[in-house]
Amino acid sequence: MDNLKSNKNNDNVNIETMTQDDIRHLIQNLQTYQIELELKNEELRNIRSELTKEKLKKDEAFFKELTENSSDIIVVVNKTGIITYVSSSVERLLGYKPEEMIGQNAYKYIHPADIPRSILDFGKAILTKDHSVTNSFHILHKDGSVRTLEGFGKNLLDNPDISGFIMNIHDISERKQVESSLTTSKRILQKLRERLQTVVDKERTRIAREIHDDVGQSLTGLSMDLALLRRELDKPDTKSVRSLIGVKLNEMNCAVSLLVGRVREIATQLRLEVLDDLGLSAAIRWKIREFDERTQIRYRFKSNPRDISLNSKQNSFLFRIFMEAMTNIVRHAKAQNVEIILEQKPLLLKFQIIDDGKGSPKKILESSKSLGIYSMKEYAKTIGARLNISSHLRKGTSITVELPLEKPKHD
Ligand SMILES: Nc1ncnc2c1ncn2[C@@H]1O[C@H](COP(=O)(O)OP(=O)(O)OP(=O)(O)O)[C@@H](O)[C@H]1O
Ligand SMILES: [Mg+2]
Numbered sequence: 001m002d003n004l005k006s007n008k009n010n011d012n013v014n015i016e017t018m019t020q021d022d023i024r025h026l027i028q029n030l031q032t033y034q035i036e037l038e039l040k041n042e043e044l045r046n047i048r049s050e051l052t053k054e055k056l057k058k059d060e061a062f063f064k065e066l067t068e069n070s071s072d073i074i075v076v077v078n079k080t081g082i083i084t085y086v087s088s089s090v091e092r093l094l095g096y097k098p099e100e101m102i103g104q105n106a107y108k109y110i111h112p113a114d115i116p117r118s119i120l121d122f123g124k125a126i127l128t129k130d131h132s133v134t135n136s137f138h139i140l141h142k143d144g145s146v147r148t149l150e151g152f153g154k155n156l157l158d159n160p161d162i163s164g165f166i167m168n169i170h171d172i173s174e175r176k177q178v179e180s181s182l183t184t185s186k187r188i189l190q191k192l193r194e195r196l197q198t199v200v201d202k203e204r205t206r207i208a209r210e211i212h213d214d215v216g217q218s219l220t221g222l223s224m225d226l227a228l229l230r231r232e233l234d235k236p237d238t239k240s241v242r243s244l245i246g247v248k249l250n251e252m253n254c255a256v257s258l259l260v261g262r263v264r265e266i267a268t269q270l271r272l273e274v275l276d277d278l279g280l281s282a283a284i285r286w287k288i289r290e291f292d293e294r295t296q297i298r299y300r301f302k303s304n305p306r307d308i309s310l311n312s313k314q315n316s317f318l319f320r321i322f323m324e325a326m327t328n329i330v331r332h333a334k335a336q337n338v339e340i341i342l343e344q345k346p347l348l349l350k351f352q353i354i355d356d357g358k359g360s361p362k363k364i365l366e367s368s369k370s371l372g373i374y375s376m377k378e379y380a381k382t383i384g385a386r387l388n389i390s391s392h393l394r395k396g397t398s399i400t401v402e403l404p405l406e407k408p409k410h411d
Contacts, residue, residue, distance in 0.1 A: 064088075071171070073149075076164035079126050079157055081106045084164050093171050095142030111138035111146055126165060131155045136172065148173045188374065195371050210266055218259045225252050275315040279307045281342055283319055287326070288340070295330055303342040308349065314403065317379040318351060321387070324372045324379075325353040325399050333357025333397060347405050354398040359391045 015023070067074055067087035073094070076085040083106055086098045094109070101109070110118050114137040125133050136150040151169035156162040225248055232248075235241050275283045281303040288299045310318070322340070329335055335357030343350045365373055373389065376399070380387035385403040 073167075073169045075106070075167045075169060076162060077106050077167070078164050081122065094139060094147065109139050111140060114138050122165070125153060125155055126157060129155060129158055147171055148176045188371070191371055192375060192378075195375075207266060214262050215259065215266070218255055218262070222252060222255055222259075225255075275319055276312050280310055280315045280318055281307050283315070284322060284340060284342070287323070291326060291330070297329070297335055298337050299340065300337070301340045301342075305344060308342055308344050310349070314349075314383050317383045318385075318401065318403070321351070321376045321379050321399070321401060322353065324376045328372055329353075329355045329357065329397075332360070335396065344405070347407065349401075349403040349405055351401040351403070352398060354396065356396040359393040359395055359397055361393070362391070365389055365391060365397075 018026075068089055070087070070089050071093075072087075073090045074085070074087040075083060075090075077083050083101050083104055086101050088098050090101065091097055096109075107115055107118065118135075118137055121133060121135055125131050132152065132154045134150070134152050136148060138146050139149050141147050148171070149169050150172045151167045153165055153167040156164060156166050229245060229248055232241050232245055278286070284303070285301060288301055291297070292299055326338075329338055333355045335355035337356045339352070339354045341350070341352040341354075343352075377387050380401055383403060385401050388400045388402075389397065390400075391397040
């Protein structure tokens with residue numbers, strides 16, 4: 001080799017002056033050099049192959065980590081729907097191990113109701129090269145539950161590296177659940193709004209009728225009395241005329257007092273803020289008198305202490321709960337006795353409305369179609385109270401509201 005090098009480096013090698021021995025020697029050197037070169041080449045090839053293997057290994061580990069820890073599932077299916085690859089994240093999301101799914105038809109995992117649509121969509125998708133689709137469908141979890149998944153798929157059947165339809169799928173069950181409860185809440189809210197409007201309209205009509213019937217009639221009576229007095233005053237001033245005027249004035253005085261009371265009552269009904277003036281106990285007492293006049297039910301009301309002091313929001317929502325409960329008793333309970341108890345403890349207000357009517361199954365009380373009980377629960381929630389309804393067939397229903405009270409502030 002050194003020889004060769006020396007020969008190689010010697011630009012003035014003159015073959016004509018070389019002996020045969022010199023030429024043989026040169027050829028031997030060249031052969032040795034060629035072998036050494038080939039060995040070096042082999043060594044280099046090996047190093048390159050090792051480096052490629054290592055890079056591939058690293059890439060594979062990187063890819064595995066990505067797919068395993070991704071919240072998505074990556075699936076490849078062939079053109080007949082057979083799963084040829086599925087990322088191991090599938091176990092976390094659907095409970096199956098990848099080896100359980102590979103080789104199976106993907107339709108096996110789709111909810112039966114979604115299969116016709118999926119076949120149609122997949123059929124369309126594999127007809128177009130590079131075609132991408134986004135779809136959502138229901139998949140059966142290994143535990144039997146149904147999950148809602150959304151997937152993005154791409155037709156790579158003609159791509160020799162993939163030769164399949166590749167899908168990137170993620171679980172949207174929670175999102176769907178939130179969407180559906182939002183829709184339900186919106187529906188209930190709309191119903192509540194309509195109910196409120198109906199209640200307001202009914203109340204308006206009732207009060208208008210009361211003003212017309214009670215106040216109107218009394219005023220007409222008074223106006224007739226005034227006309228009579230006017231006529232009497234034109235007559236000669238005799239003892240009998242004076243006595244009649246005296247009687248009429250007394251009657252009118254009574255009618256005016258009654259009228260003032262009636263107008264005050266109507267005004268009271270119009271202003272719910274009266275609750276703040278009267279307090280909850282007095283407002284309940286006043287309403288019970290009204291129910292007492294209209295129904296055959298016997299009412300008993302206990303308030304301890306006699307007048308309970310709450311803030312305006314608490315007064316208003318407890319009063320609304322009371323009104324919903326009383327309306328239900330009159331409409332549904334067929335009760336003979338109703339007991340209403342307001343009890344103030346150091347840090348708690350307990351409010352109970354108990355009837356001895358026919359009771360109701362829990363399923364009916366909790367039906368999402370009616371709004372009374374739903375509103376009661378919402379009212380209780382608004383003021384941070386707990387509302388519990390217990391009902392027993394033929395024994396009655398009792399509603400208990402427990403409102404935590406703040407500690408009184410000491411100076
Ligand atoms: N005190 C009660 N005794 C017996 N059944 C009752 C009583 N309160 C409620 N229910 C039953 O529970 C159901 C639900 O009551 P809820 O107040 O929610 O609705 P509703 O009174 O039917 O209609 P609305 O939405 O107009 O209030 C009633 O239809 C009735 O069957
Ligand atoms: Mg009701």
